[in-house]
Amino acid sequence: MTIQGILKNLSAEDLELTxxxxxxxxPFAVQPSDTCEFDAEFPAEDGERIIAEITLDENAEIEDLYCTCRAGGLCVHLAAMMCDMEERKTVFFSGRMQE
Structure with a gap:
């Protein structure tokens, strides 16, 4: 599934919370990547940093999702990354970098 597909399938409540x-x-921004592995850091309540990663395949389909928050599944950190990537067209710009 793509980032757009996942965001589209979120409930209205989950999308609003995200x-x-x-x-x-x-300010927060996921930077373009020439390897299609997108990383981000988030502040945590205990002062530590939460690390999240989204890996896409060559067709911009999600290959792997990972977050150190231990919430499991699609946590708010991964969803926030996806919102940012959509808003800033990060996947498009990453694709251009590969060309």
Whole structure:
């Protein structure tokens, strides 16, 4: 599934919670990647950093999701990354970097 597909399938409530969290962590940006492995760091309640990673295949389909928050599944950190990547067209720019 693609990032767009996952975001589209979120419930209205989950999407709203994700957008609120995304707003609260600004400035935040997932940088383009020439390897299609996108990393991000988030602040944690205990002062530690939460590390999240989204890996896409050559067709921009999600290959792997990982986050150190231990929430499991699609946590708010991964969802916030996806919102940012969609907003900033990160996957498009990463594809251009590979050409």
């Amino acid at each position: 957008k609120q969290y995304y707003k609260s962590i600004q």
